[in-house]
Amino acid sequence: MSERCIHENFRAVVAVGRIEHPAPKPMTFAADVRIQCADCGEPFQFLGLPAGYNAKGAAVSVDGLEARLAICPRSDAPTPLDTIFTKTSTAH
Numbered sequence: 001m002s003e004r005c006i007h008e009n010f011r012a013v014v015a016v017g018r019i020e021h022p023a024p025k026p027m028t029f030a031a032d033v034r035i036q037c038a039d040c041g042e043p044f045q046f047l048g049l050p051a052g053y054n055a056k057g058a059a060v061s062v063d064g065l066e067a068r069l070a071i072c073p074r075s076d077a078p079t080p081l082d083t084i085f086t087k088t089s090t091a092h
C-alpha cells in the first residue's frame with residue numbers, strides 16, 4: 001500500500017517573455033509560472049486568479065496550472081511601496 005505524498009518539495013518553472021506590439025504601443029513582458037511537487041510530480045493550481053490573459057495584471061490558464069503574470073522593468077512603473085510613500089508625502 002502506497003502512502004499519499006504530503007508534497008514537501010517543489011519544482012517551479014518560470015518562462016519570461018517579451019511581447020512586441022506595433023508602434024506606438026510599448027513592448028510588454030510576461031512571466032508564466034508552473035509549480036509541481038518534486039517528489040510525486042503532481043502539478044499545483046493557482047487560486048484566486050481569473051482565467052485568461054491580462055497584459056496589465058495576473059491571470060491563470062483555464063486548467064489553473066499556469067499563472068500568467070504581467071511584469072515590467074523596475075524603472076518603468078512605481079512599485080506598491082513607491083505608491084504608498086507618494087500618498088503619504090502628498091497628505092501633508
Ligand SMILES: [Zn+2]
Pocket residue numbers: 005006007008037038039040041042
Ligand atoms: Zn507530492
